[in-house]
Structures are given as C-alpha cells and as structure tokens.
Amino acid sequence: MASVYPVILSGGSGTRLWPLSRKAHPKQFLTLIGGRSLLQETALRVLPGKDGLFGPLTIIGNETHHGEAERQLAAVNAAPALHVLEPLARNTAPAAAIAALAAQRHGAEAVLALLPADHAITDVAAFHGAMSKAAEDAKSGRIVTFGIVPTGPETGYGYIRRADTARPTGTYPIAEFVEKPDLKTAERYVAAGSYLWNSGMFVARADVLLAEMAHHCPAILDAARAAFDQGKRNGTALKLDPERFGACPSDSIDYALMERTDKASVLPARMGWNDVGSWAALYDLAPKDETGNALAGDVITIDTARTYIHGDGKLIATIGLEDLVIIDTRDALLIARRDKVQDVKAVIEKLAKAGRPER
Amino acid sequence: MASVYPVILSGGSGTRLWPLSRKAHPKQFLTLIGGRSLLQETALRVLPGKDGLFGPLTIIGNETHHGEAERQLAAVNAAPALHVLEPLARNTAPAAAIAALAAQRHGAEAVLALLPADHAITDVAAFHGAMSKAAEDAKSGRIVTFGIVPTGPETGYGYIRRADTARPTGTYPIAEFVEKPDLKTAERYVAAGSYLWNSGMFVARADVLLAEMAHHCPAILDAARAAFDQGKRNGTALKLDPERFGACPSDSIDYALMERTDKASVLPARMGWNDVGSWAALYDLAPKDETGNALAGDVITIDTARTYIHGDGKLIATIGLEDLVIIDTRDALLIARRDKVQDVKAVIEKLAKAGRPER
Numbered sequence: 001m002a003s004v005y006p007v008i009l010s011g012g013s014g015t016r017l018w019p020l021s022r023k024a025h026p027k028q029f030l031t032l033i034g035g036r037s038l039l040q041e042t043a044l045r046v047l048p049g050k051d052g053l054f055g056p057l058t059i060i061g062n063e064t065h066h067g068e069a070e071r072q073l074a075a076v077n078a079a080p081a082l083h084v085l086e087p088l089a090r091n092t093a094p095a096a097a098i099a100a101l102a103a104q105r106h107g108a109e110a111v112l113a114l115l116p117a118d119h120a121i122t123d124v125a126a127f128h129g130a131m132s133k134a135a136e137d138a139k140s141g142r143i144v145t146f147g148i149v150p151t152g153p154e155t156g157y158g159y160i161r162r163a164d165t166a167r168p169t170g171t172y173p174i175a176e177f178v179e180k181p182d183l184k185t186a187e188r189y190v191a192a193g194s195y196l197w198n199s200g201m202f203v204a205r206a207d208v209l210l211a212e213m214a215h216h217c218p219a220i221l222d223a224a225r226a227a228f229d230q231g232k233r234n235g236t237a238l239k240l241d242p243e244r245f246g247a248c249p250s251d252s253i254d255y256a257l258m259e260r261t262d263k264a265s266v267l268p269a270r271m272g273w274n275d276v277g278s279w280a281a282l283y284d285l286a287p288k289d290e291t292g293n294a295l296a297g298d299v300i301t302i303d304t305a306r307t308y309i310h311g312d313g314k315l316i317a318t319i320g321l322e323d324l325v326i327i328d329t330r331d332a333l334l335i336a337r338r339d340k341v342q343d344v345k346a347v348i349e350k351l352a353k354a355g356r357p358e359r
Numbered sequence: 360m361a362s363v364y365p366v367i368l369s370g371g372s373g374t375r376l377w378p379l380s381r382k383a384h385p386k387q388f389l390t391l392i393g394g395r396s397l398l399q400e401t402a403l404r405v406l407p408g409k410d411g412l413f414g415p416l417t418i419i420g421n422e423t424h425h426g427e428a429e430r431q432l433a434a435v436n437a438a439p440a441l442h443v444l445e446p447l448a449r450n451t452a453p454a455a456a457i458a459a460l461a462a463q464r465h466g467a468e469a470v471l472a473l474l475p476a477d478h479a480i481t482d483v484a485a486f487h488g489a490m491s492k493a494a495e496d497a498k499s500g501r502i503v504t505f506g507i508v509p510t511g512p513e514t515g516y517g518y519i520r521r522a523d524t525a526r527p528t529g530t531y532p533i534a535e536f537v538e539k540p541d542l543k544t545a546e547r548y549v550a551a552g553s554y555l556w557n558s559g560m561f562v563a564r565a566d567v568l569l570a571e572m573a574h575h576c577p578a579i580l581d582a583a584r585a586a587f588d589q590g591k592r593n594g595t596a597l598k599l600d601p602e603r604f605g606a607c608p609s610d611s612i613d614y615a616l617m618e619r620t621d622k623a624s625v626l627p628a629r630m631g632w633n634d635v636g637s638w639a640a641l642y643d644l645a646p647k648d649e650t651g652n653a654l655a656g657d658v659i660t661i662d663t664a665r666t667y668i669h670g671d672g673k674l675i676a677t678i679g680l681e682d683l684v685i686i687d688t689r690d691a692l693l694i695a696r697r698d699k700v701q702d703v704k705a706v707i708e709k710l711a712k713a714g715r716p717e718r
Contacts, residue, residue: 019676302705314689315717317378317706320696324680328692330673335694337679346661347676358674 003135004203005110006046006054007099010039010061010069010117011086015348015359016278019332020310023359027276028118029068032310033285036076038276039069039117043078045124046115053128053135055110056081058102060095061117063087063239080236084228087242093217093256094248096202097224098240100209111138112209114202114253120285122272130269134203137169137265143204143212144171145258147196147266148273153186156277156342158198158254161189162266171265177254196268200275202253212263217256223248279325279334279341283308297328308338332358362494363562364469365405365413366458369398369420369428369476370445374707374718375637378691379669382718386635387477388427392644395435397635398428398476402437404483405474412487412494414469415440417461419454420476422446422598439595443587446601452576452615453607455561456583457599459568470497471568473561473612479644481631489628493562496528496624502563502571503530504617506555506625507632512545515636515701517557517613520548521625530624536613555627559634561612571622576615582607638684638693638700642667656687667697691717 013026021027028039036044046054057078061069063085073079084098096114103112113131121127134144147160158180162172177198181189189195213221223244230241258264274281286294286308293301297311304321312328325341327334334344351359372385380386387398395403405413416437420428422444432438443457455473462471472490480486493503506519517539521531536557540548548554572580582603589600608615617623633640645653645667652660656670663680671687684700686693693703710718 019674300706300709302702303699315378315691315715316694317691317703318694319702319706320699321683321694324694326694332674332676333687333692335675335677335680335683335685340662340679343661343678344676347659347678350659351674356674 003052003111004046004054004131005056005058005103005106005112006115007058007060007103007112008039008042008046008080008115008117009092009095009099010059010065011089011092011095012116012118013062013089014118014277016342016344017276017282018344018348019329019334019358020327024064025068026065026118029065029072032276032282033120037072038120040072040076040078041120042115042117043073043080044076045121045127046113047078051128053131055106058082058084058099059117060084060086060098062089066237083237084231085237085239087240087245090245090248090250092200092253093213093220093251094224094227094245096209096253096257097213097221098228100204100206100213101225101228102238103206108207109139110206111135111203112206116200116275118276119199119201120272120274120276122274122285123270126269126271130267130271131203133170134267137167137171137267138203138205138208140169141205141208141263142171142265143202143208143258143261143263144265144267145174146199146201146269146273148199149268149270150190150195150197153183153190154197155180155183155186156281157275159186159189159195160198160266161195162268164194167265171267174258174264174266177259196266197273198254199273202258208263212261213257216260217249217251220249220251220256279308279327279336279344280338283325283338306338362411362470363405363413363490364415364417364462364465364471365474366417366419366462366471367398367401367405367439367474367476368451368454368458369418369424370448370451370454371475371477372421372448373477373636375701375703376635376641377703377707378688378693378717379686383423385424385477388424388431391635391641392479396431397479399431399435399437400479401474401476402432402439403435404480404486405472406437410487412491414465417441417443417458418476419443419445419457421448425596442596443590444596444598446599446604449604449607449609451559451612452572452579452610453583453586453604455568455612455616456572456580457587459563459565459572460584460587461597462565467566468498469565470494470562471565475559475634477635478558479631479633479635481633481644482629485628485630489626489630490562492529493626496526496530496626497562497564497567499528500564500567500622501530501624502561502567502617502620502622503624503626504533504562505558505560505628505630505632506531507558508627508629509549509554509556512542512549513556514539514542514545515640516634518545518548518554519557519625520554521627523553526624530626533617533623533625536618555625556632557613558632561617567622571620572616575619576608576610579608579610579615638667638686638695638703639697642684642697665697
C-alpha cells in the first residue's frame with residue numbers, strides 16, 4: 001500500500017519569468033531546463049514506483065490550463081488520476097483543503113503530499129528520502145513542511161526557524177515563519193544555522209489537515225468543501241463549483257494554518273531545491289559553457305560571459321556582454337542585468353497600467 | 360550658371376550597421392536619424408538652390424538598388440538627372456572616372472563634387488561654404504578633398520596630413536594620406552593639429568580628373584570609359600556595360616589617384632561630419648533623453664542609461680543596462696557593448712562562413 005498520495009499544486013500564474021511566462025502560460029508549463037517542463041519533472045518525481053512510496057497522482061490547477069497540463073502529463077506517462085479544476089485562483093489554503101478532501105477517497109487517514117508544480121529539485125533521491133521521513137511523522141499526526149538547508153543568504157525566499165531540539169523522527173517543531181529577509185538579515189539567518197528555506201511542500205494526514213483547518217480557518221474549509229462537493233465530475237476532471245469556490249477566502253496555507261497550528265513540523269532537507277523564481281535562479285540551475293554562458297536558441301556570442309540567453313528561433317548576436325539575461329519571445333524581448341531581474345515586476349506593472357497584451 | 364555638379368556615390372554595401380544594414384540593404388538607404396535616409400539627406404544638401412551653387416544631380420549606384428534609390432530620391436523631390444547603374448562593385452576610383460565622364464555633358468571643364476551617399480553632415484551651411492571654396496580651387500586645376508578638422512582621436516577614420524602652409528585660397532597641399540591609426544597615434548595626430556579626417560568627398564574639374572587618371576591609373580580610366588560609352592541608356596538611367604566594367608580594376612580613388620597626383624589639395628573644414636560607420640557613431644549623432652538613452656521603437660527602460668535601442672515593432676524591455684547597443688530586426692538581434700560594436704565584423708564573418716542568410 002502506498003504511503004503518500006501526491007497532490008501537485010499547479011494554480012500559480014507568476015510572471016517572474018516574463019516574457020516567457022505569462023498570465024496565460026505560467027512557469028510550470030515552460031520547458032526551461034532539459035527537455036521537460038517543471039510540471040512534468042514534478043510529476044515524474046512522484047510516479048508510483050516499485051518502492052511503493054507514492055500512490056495515484058492528483059493535480060489541482062486553473063481550469064484554463066486543463067488541456068495544457070493534461071497534454072504535458074500524458075506526454076511523460078504521468079496522467080493524473082484526478083485533475084481538480086479551479087475556476088479562479090484562491091491561493092494555497094483552499095487548494096490544501098481540496099487536496100485533503102480528495103485524498104480521503106484513499107481513506108480518512110491517507111497521507112498526502114502538497115507539491116508546488118513550479119519548483120526544481122536536482123537531487124531526486126534526497127527528495128524521496130525526505131518524503132519517507134516526513135510521511136512517518138505525518139502518520140503520527142504532524143503536518144510536516146520541508147525546510148531546505150540554505151546554501152546561501154537568499155533574499156527571495158521565506159525562512160522557517162526551527163526549534164533547537166529535534167523530535168526522534170528527525171523533524172523539528174517550528175519556532176517561527178519569517179518573511180523574505182534583506183541581505184544582511186539573510187546572512188544572519190544562514191550563520192545561525194536554525195533557519196531553513198520555506199519550500200512550500202507539505203506532508204500530512206488528510207484527517208489531520210482537515211481537523212486543523214476546521215479549527216484555524218473554518219471559513220476556508222467550509223467554502224472549499226462546498227465547492228468540492230458541488231463540483232462537476234467529467235472523467236478524471238473535477239471542476240469545482242465556481243460560485244462556492246469564488247466565495248472562498250483567498251489565503252496561503254502558511255498564513256491560514258501553519259503559523260497557527262501546534263501540529264506543524266519542519267524537516268530539514270538538502271535536495272538541490274530551487275523555486276525558479278527569477279531568471280537569475282534559472283541561470284544558476286542551467287548548464288553553462290566554459291565562459292559561464294547558458295545559451296538556448298540560435299546564438300552567436302563574441303566576448304560574452306556569464307550571460308543567460310533564451311532565444312525564440314531568431315538569430316541573436318552578442319558582443320562584449322557580461323552578467324546579462326536576454327529572453328526573446330515572439331512579441332516581447334527582455335534584456336536585464338542578471339542581478340536586477342527581479343525588477344521585471346516593474347515592467348509587468350507598466351504593461352498592466354497601459355492595458356497591454358504582452359503580460 | 361551652376362558652379363558644381365554633384366555626383367552621389369551610392370555603391371557602398373557596408374555591413375557595419377548590421378543587422379539593420381545588409382548586403383542587400385546598405386546603410387545609405389536606412390532611415391536612422393530624423394525621418395530621412397542618409398541618401399536623401401545627401402541629395403537634399405546639394406539641391407540646386409537660389410544661390411546657384413549646384414547643378415543637376417548625378418547618382419552612381421549598384422543596379423540592384425536602382426528602384427530603391429529612385430523611390431527615396433523622388434520622395435524628397437530630389438530625383439537625379441542621371442542615374443548611373445553599376446552592374447557590380449568596383450570601389451571609388453572607377454566611379455570617379457564615370458562621374459567625370461558624365462559631368463562633361465555640362466562642359467569639358469565642369470566642376471564636379473564626388474559625395475558618398477552614406478555620411479552625415481549636421482552643419483549644412485558650413486558644407487556649402489566649404490564647397491564654394493573648394494570649387495574655386497578646383498576651377499584653377501586642383502583636385503580638392505575635404506579634410507575634416509578632428510573633434511577627437513577617432514580610430515575609425517583615415518587621416519590626411521596637410522602641408523604646413525596654405526595656398527591663398529585656403530586649401531593646403533597634401534603631405535600624406537595615413538591609414539586608420541591606433542588610439543595613441545590618433546591622439547598624436549589630433550595634438551599635432553596638421554592631421555585631418557579623410558572625408559571621401561572630392562571636388563575637381565572633369566578634365567583635370569580625367570587627365571590625372573589617364574596619367575596615374577590609365578587601366579581604370581580606360582575600362583571605365585569603355586563601360587560608360589558602351590552603357591545602355593533608358594530614360595535617366597545609364598547602365599554601364601557589365602563586361603567592360605567587370606574588367607575594370609577595383610581600387611579606391613585615394614590609392615589610385617590622390618596619393619599619386621601632385622594636384623591634390625585638402626580643404627580643412629568643420630561641418631559636423633560623421634561617416635556613420637558604426638552603431639556607436641549613430642549613438643553619438645542621435646538625440647538622447649536625460650539618461651543618455653537614444654530609443655526608437657516600442658521600448659520600456661528601467662534603470663537603463665547611455666544605451667541605443669532600435670526596435671522593430673516588438674516590445675523591448677530593459678533593466679539595469681548601461682552603454683549598450685540593442686538592434687532588433689525581423690530575423691536578427693544584436694546586443695553589444697557600445698565601445699565594441701566594431702566587432703560586428705566578426706559576427707558577419709561567422710555568418711558568411713556558415714553561408715547564412717542574415718548578412
């Protein structure tokens with residue numbers, strides 16, 4: 001019998017990888033590294049294997065991406081057993097409730113793993129090892145989150161401070177969740193040794209998750225349950241009831257539950273995790289040539305170093321560049337200093353203000 | 360009666376403004392500054408005006424550009440009286456011979472001005488003043504070239520060293536022609552005060568030019584004359600005989616004649632001249648905003664300074680850039696440090712080696 005029922009959360013619509021990611025084509029669907037999308041990689045990491053760690057796959061995503069997600073998953077032989085369609089975005093807490101409700105088809109105490117669709121993990125064996133450990137703790141009633149051991153003072157991640165003493169299972173009580181820090185604070189966190197990156201991955205028993213949500217965020221659970229119960233089933237697809245889901249408060253699982261429940265645990269883990277939250281992150285992940293360039297597309301570089309280029313078929317020639325990110329698409333071209341790519345937000349804001357379609 | 364018969368030399372096919380300029384679409388035809396092409400600006404500078412300085416216009420260019428050149432000149436009411444079509448490129452010496460032969464329809468001693476089609480001149484009044492002076496000297500039998508008083512130690516231009524003592528007309532005997540210098544040498548030239556930029560503009564009597572060519576480069580003159588005499592007239596167009604012109608040695612007027620004749624003079628002049636020989640030169644010429652950016656197209660800049668952007672309709676967003684040149688076209692995109700744009704040659708060479716069409 002499987003230990004963990006994976007639920008991929010694919011509702012994100014981030015634009016931090018603009019102009020490749022768009023409102024209509026978020027980053028989990030992009031083929032950025034190797035030949036597969038982040039969604040495909042996420043699904044392949046939780047395929048039911050011979051060790052019996054994982055059970056059938058559930059995915060929760062926006063209904064506008066139904067076809068794309070199914071196509072991508074079918075292409076890697078990882079079609080989900082259940083595909084829950086959100087009629088609109090409501091952040092992760094409602095999705096967690098839906099995931100727990102859906103997992104109960106495998107039993108009230110089924111252990112589920114909530115997995116963002118748009119993160120990269122380079123050490124899959126370590127991921128599986130952490131999952132086994134977390135599942136043990138979850139079975140005993142804990143809600144376990146993966147806390148990634150920092151490899152540097154990242155300012156783009158939220159942090160989790162663990163308690164000083166581990167439980168016998170290797171997980172720690174959570175001392176506090178902290179917001180994305182500035183560089184100085186991040187350096188202090190890394191030096192302290194007790195701070196971990198908040199990975200957004202959770203493992204818990206369905207009944208525990210539902211009971212804690214009933215206690216800490218009942219409005220979210222009630223609305224999510226109504227949307228789930230009134231949802232329309234069509235094959236493997238389940239479309240949540242739009243009116244009920246629309247009435248659900250939008251909140252993150254961190255805010256709505258994890259910061260409030262006393263059942264939260266964090267499992268420190270190293271697995272080459274990266275949330276691929278910027279072009280700079282993607283550069284870090286990408287294979288690079290001897291001059292530190294990561295090039296995709298039809299590119300001629302002259303005297304160019306440490307530069308990330310993603311072309312779109314058109315010839316791109318560079319001369320004398322360093323530490324840039326160049327992303328060419330059919331209707332938009334981004335050229336940015338690698339350490340300033342987070343300001344792509346400002347570009348998106350300008351486009352939104354002008355009502356432009358290139359978002 | 361007109362004093363000077365202008366002949367525009369439009370046979371160039373430079374690729375230093377790649378990817379906008381191509382073998383098939385050289386820079387004199389590009390609309391780069393203001394609303395007009397360099398060819399149009401060149402023609403408008405020598406329109407027959409009320410001061411009677413200039414006579415009817417002749418243009419010499421490659422036959423593949425016949426239609427484009429005629430369209431552009433007609434659009435600014437500067438249609439040429441004679442359009443000589445070269446079946447292939449043979450550098451400037453044969454063109455000078457053709458120009459002199461063509462000018463003789465205005466009289467054996469007609470004064471002609473040889474004017475490259477792809478240079479910029481910002482001070483047209485100064486250009487006209489210099490032209491009047493040069494024409495005086497030309498009438499007395501000199502072959503006068505315009506020597507631009509350097510505004511800085513440019514390494515992209517050839518230089519002319521004038522003799523120490525001017526003639527009464529203000530022109531100087533030429534001491535020597537020197538190749539493009541390195542920066543140190545260029546600084547020495549500028550400090551010396553006797554070195555001038557070789558502008559490639561010449562003023563001479565047709566009979567003098569022909570006689571000197573007969574003496575110093577007879578093979579070129581003979582072949583050019585045969586190509587001219589055997590050419591096919593069609594309206595204002597005269598297509599040179601391909602076989603005869605193909606047999607003509609290819610050489611520059613500097614090498615074939617100016618470095619050899621004792622009739623050469625140089626007239627020092629300031630006229631805001633620029634050969635527009637690189638994107639850096641074009642940046643220098645372009646109007647700039649308060650952050651030193653020169654932008655054309657659909658551009659959003661964030662934290663970007665001293666950067667030249669030429670778009671092609673597609674949205675271009677930049678973040679944190681300095682001193683770059685970004686040229687987007689339908690099938691090729693160039694991103695280069697502004698002080699390294701001369702290396703575009705290396706890109707062209709790579710494209711040529713690979714037999715690619717984007718040249």
